[in-house]
Amino acid sequence: MNLVNMKMEELEQGLLMQPWAWLPLAENSLLVKAYITKQGYALLVSDLQQVWHEQVDASVVSHRAKELNKRLTAPPAAFLCHLDDLLRPLLKDTACPGKATFSCDRVDEAMILRVQSELSGLPFYWNFHCILANPSLVSQHLIRPLMGMSLALQCQGRELATLLQMKDLEIQDYQESGAVLSRDRLKTEPFEENSFLEQFMVEKLPEACHVGDGRPFVMHLQNLYVAVTRQEIQVRQEHQGTGDPQPSSSTSPQGTENQLLSQPEEPVSSAPSLPVTEKHPTGPSGPVKRPQLSKVKRKKLRGLFS
Numbered sequence: 001m002n003l004v005n006m007k008m009e010e011l012e013q014g015l016l017m018q019p020w021a022w023l024p025l026a027e028n029s030l031l032v033k034a035y036i037t038k039q040g041y042a043l044l045v046s047d048l049q050q051v052w053h054e055q056v057d058a059s060v061v062s063h064r065a066k067e068l069n070k071r072l073t074a075p076p077a078a079f080l081c082h083l084d085d086l087l088r089p090l091l092k093d094t095a096c097p098g099k100a101t102f103s104c105d106r107v108d109e110a111m112i113l114r115v116q117s118e119l120s121g122l123p124f125y126w127n128f129h130c131i132l133a134n135p136s137l138v139s140q141h142l143i144r145p146l147m148g149m150s151l152a153l154q155c156q157g158r159e160l161a162t163l164l165q166m167k168d169l170e171i172q173d174y175q176e177s178g179a180v181l182s183r184d185r186l187k188t189e190p191f192e193e194n195s196f197l198e199q200f201m202v203e204k205l206p207e208a209c210h211v212g213d214g215r216p217f218v219m220h221l222q223n224l225y226v227a228v229t230r231q232e233i234q235v236r237q238e239h240q241g242t243g244d245p246q247p248s249s250s251t252s253p254q255g256t257e258n259q260l261l262s263q264p265e266e267p268v269s270s271a272p273s274l275p276v277t278e279k280h281p282t283g284p285s286g287p288v289k290r291p292q293l294s295k296v297k298r299k300k301l302r303g304l305f306s
Contacts, residue, residue, distance in 0.1 A: 007039045011055055015042040016140060016229050019222035021091040022215045025102060029213045030113075033141070034091060036084040038077040043128055044141055045113060048214055051138050052111045052130035068125040082119050083126060141229075148228040149221065164191040 014035035
């Protein structure tokens with residue numbers, strides 16, 4: 001495997017292990033996940049109707065940066081570092097205000113996600129040119145993880161039902177031994193799983209499965225999503241180590257580059273040069289410390305019975 005393919009594979013795997021974030025825009029909202037290293041970036045965007053994707057290396061970043069930011073001069077690693085700084089608050093904490101303005105345009109089947117901020121006191125523009133994701137990518141990042149999450153939650157529900165039934169047997173044993181509940185308001189009926197499920201379907205399901213704009217999925221289920229995708233990667237690597245055949249998981253987009261959009265700016269006599277900083281990828285274990293761009297007891301259980 002050559003160096004370019006290794007870099008692309010690193011971006012693909014890194015993107016898979018990232019959680020989804022909710023990006024509110026003026027016109028709508030999007031689900032976004034991204035993985036950025038000093039070698040390039042991979043981005044996935046969805047409006048719950050379609051999924052778009054872009055994956056580029058440092059050479060594309062360098063060319064696009066020159067087209068959009070003629071007054072800024074820096075190596076691609078510096079631009080990638082700045083993009084990571086802009087996206088990190090969004091992807092890690094939706095309550096944290098970011099330093100960038102986002103907007104999007106639809107061009108045929110493509111999407112352009114525009115970012116505007118400042119870099120070293122000058123306006124900074126970036127356009128993510130996203131094309132429709134292929135079915136393999138959608139399966140890898142949405143269908144398979146969501147199926148895995150559903151199975152995990154079903155297993156969790158069965159374990160909880162078994163635990164409740166064991167608790168009922170424990171309470172029954174206390175009662176047969178002469179124990180009396182000290183507070184009547186804490187009395188419950190024995191748990192009946194089938195009745196509970198029927199009642200849940202009628203009373204709770206409509207609200208529980210309301211997808212809305214995707215924000216509940218982002219806010220409450222990303223820990224499980226990341227755990228499931230990591231498990232998927234681990235199983236795949238184990239199979240590859242034993243030589244077992246695996247379904248193709250190629251997610252490299254073809255023709256990710258559309259015509260670049262130029263940002264008109266007034267010419268200046270000299271362009272400030274930005275220092276490049278060593279940038280490390282955002283790994284699945286969390287962000288690591290990176291240089292900044294310079295300017296030019298669990299509680300003891302108590303019984304219910306006295």
